[in-house]
Amino acid sequence: MGGFAQRAQPLAGSLPSSVLAVVTSDYDMPNQQSPTQLFYHDHVMGVTRIGLYSGVVGTAYFIRDPNNPLDASNSPLPKGQFEIPLALTSRRFYTDGNLDFPPDRGSLNAGADSPPDQPYWSYNEAADENLVNGRVWPNLNVQRQEYRFRVLAAANAQLYDLQLCLGDWNANSNLVPISGDGNSASCAGTVVPLTIIGSDGGYLPAPQTFTDVQIGITERADILVDFSTFAAGTKIVLINKVGIAGHPRGSTEIVMQFTVQDSTPVTPPALNPALFPPKPGPRSFTKTTSSE
Ligand SMILES: [Cu+2]
Numbered sequence: 001m002g003g004f005a006q007r008a009q010p011l012a013g014s015l016p017s018s019v020l021a022v023v024t025s026d027y028d029m030p031n032q033q034s035p036t037q038l039f040y041h042d043h044v045m046g047v048t049r050i051g052l053y054s055g056v057v058g059t060a061y062f063i064r065d066p067n068n069p070l071d072a073s074n075s076p077l078p079k080g081q082f083e084i085p086l087a088l089t090s091r092r093f094y095t096d097g098n099l100d101f102p103p104d105r106g107s108l109n110a111g112a113d114s115p116p117d118q119p120y121w122s123y124n125e126a127a128d129e130n131l132v133n134g135r136v137w138p139n140l141n142v143q144r145q146e147y148r149f150r151v152l153a154a155a156n157a158q159l160y161d162l163q164l165c166l167g168d169w170n171a172n173s174n175l176v177p178i179s180g181d182g183n184s185a186s187c188a189g190t191v192v193p194l195t196i197i198g199s200d201g202g203y204l205p206a207p208q209t210f211t212d213v214q215i216g217i218t219e220r221a222d223i224l225v226d227f228s229t230f231a232a233g234t235k236i237v238l239i240n241k242v243g244i245a246g247h248p249r250g251s252t253e254i255v256m257q258f259t260v261q262d263s264t265p266v267t268p269p270a271l272n273p274a275l276f277p278p279k280p281g282p283r284s285f286t287k288t289t290s291s292e
Contacts, residue, residue, distance in 0.1 A: 034202025185253035198222030232262035
């Protein structure tokens, strides 16, 4: 995170070093914010989207506060193998599995919307597959207990309205119907509730249970899902209710699948609201120094 080189050093024999001086800046990141999940990636002008698309990102950087009862060793929240980061991205692939990179200016969806003075700008990458932690439509086998998922929207352009849909999508092609205009999907089965406990800014003032959670680009959602009441073999699909226009069925409305394993059910502990901050955590900003 420090020592960021602003300009590349010229290759030996190309340009005299006086033309391209190497300038560095040290950024001090004290990590004093409220406990949360951070996301970092390179921001080189003009190719940021390609870095993201290639997966050159840090997606599971957690700020934890041992003095916070929710982060302490006796926290009632799921931990260890039951706390799992889910980094959501979207990609487009050639049939041989290679990445189909975002179109350049003037290509698909780019030209009409690009500002005329922005040669790097690309409006849309036309990604049509959802990936979680680098895999398209993965399955996660889960025990019959509660999990904590640290969800990050790490795609360049894809928005998410996430919902858990009870059922086997592979066996039931009508489980996640797409709307007539092609812009949204829904769960035709039973919606499994999820409990949101935190966001980009840290823990919420209290856990809140919803039927879906919306996260925009780079946003995070800290959610709990209780699998303890489901029978072994139950399948639950994580679907995205938005952003599917123009793509074939199964393309961007399906995110991943959970399969409940045969295990002793563990009822999650009730969460005492007093453990949660009265409002999204205290914020203290430290002036950072730069040697620019
Ligand atoms: Cu960024």
